[in-house]
Structures are given as structure tokens and as C-alpha cells.
Amino acid sequence: MPRAGLGPERVVGTAAEIADAEGLDAVTLARVAQALGVKPPSLYNHVAGRDGLVRGIALLAAAELAVVLREAAIGRSGPDALQATAxxxxxxxxxxxxxYAATAPAPQPGDDELAAAGAAVLDVLRGVLRxxxxxxxxxxxxxxxxxSAVHGYATLEAAGGFGIKVDLDASFTRLIAALAAGLQVDHA
Structure with missing residues (x-):
């Protein structure tokens, strides 16, 4: 019988907090169970093993990212919208x-729910690219x-990959401006 107060949202939410604090590799059934004060087998009532935890984190992150990007794009267009969403x-x-790391792989074939969550992010970006x-x-x-541009820059930044003491925000702004300029397509 599932423990009162312990459901898929709480289990995945706890796993997401661990992923953010310690890295996605730290997300294990044992680690999540420890954080929740339960035994690992009890998590199987709420998620399908570690893969289920990671999938749940990916669903959560994609939903959050879609909202964040949509809010950033509202009232903007063109390069301004691209810069804001980036x-x-x-x-x-x-x-x-x-x-975020949980969202990197493409959904497995047949995982319509995760594909739809990713599509929501892409729909916002398609709107920006109009x-x-x-x-x-x-x-x-x-x-x-x-x-690729945003993922590469942000993951390098998060990992401490930029050691030269030059303004990171200025570099990122230039990267997105260069991307915007490169989006011009010759329709001739």
C-alpha cells in the first residue's frame, strides 16, 4: 500500500532536487528513498525504477522550461525575442x-507524453523563429x-568551463546575436 503523502509528484520532485544539487548521476532509488525517509522498494509504487525517476525529471523540466521560455518571449519578436528566450x-x-540534463536525450519511441513535453518547448521556439x-x-x-548554441554555452558555464576573465553575459549576448544574423535565409 502506498505511503500517505508519498506520490509520484513528491518522489520526482525530490529526485529533481537531488539532480540539481548533486547531478543527475546522483539520482538513484536509494538516494531518493533516503531523502524521503522510506525504503527503496516503496518507490516502485510511484515510479518505474531509476529510468522512471529520470523520465519524470525530464517531464518536469520540459514543462518548466516551456513556461519559462513562453514568459520570456511574450511581447517580443525577432532578435529581441531570440535574445530573451536564449x-x-x-x-x-x-x-x-x-x-535540464534529464531533457538532453530524445524521448524513446512511443513515449508520447515525453515527446509532447519536448514539443511544447519547441513550439515556443518556433514562435520566436517566425x-x-x-x-x-x-x-x-x-x-x-x-x-546547440544555448545548451553548449550554458552547460560549459555551469561546469566552470570558461576560465578567461571576460564578461560571460557579453559573450552570450554576442553568441545569440550572431545566431540571429545567421538565421537570414536567402529566399531567391
Whole structure:
């Protein structure tokens, strides 16, 4: 019988906190059970093992990221919207590195719920990219470029990968401005 007050949301929420504080690799059934004051087997009433924990974290993070990006994009367009959503994305990665790490892999085939959560993030980014009138493969290339640029910069920053004492915010702003300039597609 499931323990009172212990449900999937609480289990995944605790796992997400551990991931952010200690890294995604620290998320184990034993570690989450310890944090919740229960025995590891009792977690199986709420999640499908470690994979279920990581999947739950990915769902949570994708939902949070979609909200953060949507809020950043509201009332903006073009390069301003791109810059604002990129900054919001970067901030999310820096504030929630473990949760974000769970979103890196593409969903498994048939995992419609996780695919929909990821699609919500992409839908916000597609809205931001509308200013460039991109279609088909051009839009996909732009989405990949955006995600790669922001992911790469933010994960390097979170890992302490920038040792040269030059303003990180200025470097990031320049990166996104260069990305915006590169999104122009010749429709001739």
C-alpha cells in the first residue's frame, strides 16, 4: 500500500532536487528513498525504477522550461525575442542543471507524453523563429542551432568551463546575436 503523502509528484520532485544539487548521476532509488525517509522498494509504487525517476525529471523540466521560455518571449519578436528566450533558457540550465540534463536525450519511441513535453518547448521556439519566416528543413536547422548554441554555452558555464576573465553575459549576448544574423535565409 502506498505511503500517505508519498506520490509520484513528491518522489520526482525530490529526485529533481537531488539532480540539481548533486547531478543527475546522483539520482538513484536509494538516494531518493533516503531523502524521503522510506525504503527503496516503496518507490516502485510511484515510479518505474531509476529510468522512471529520470523520465519524470525530464517531464518536469520540459514543462518548466516551456513556461519559462513562453514568459520570456511574450511581447517580443525577432532578435529581441531570440535574445530573451536564449537568456531564459540559459538561466534555467544554470539554476536547474540536473533537471535540464534529464531533457538532453530524445524521448524513446512511443513515449508520447515525453515527446509532447519536448514539443511544447519547441513550439515556443518556433514562435520566436517566425520572424525569420523559416520553413521545413530551414526551421529544423534553426531550432537545432539555437538549442546547440544555448545548451553548449550554458552547460560549459555551469561546469566552470570558461576560465578567461571576460564578461560571460557579453559573450552570450554576442553568441545569440550572431545566431540571429545567421538565421537570414536567402529566399531567391
Amino acid at each position: 537568456q531564459a533558457y540559459r538561466s534555467y540550465v544554470l539554476e536547474h542543471p540536473g533537471r 520572424a525569420w519566416e523559416l520553413e521545413g528543413d530551414d526551421e529544423i536547422h534553426a531550432l537545432r542551432a539555437f538549442r
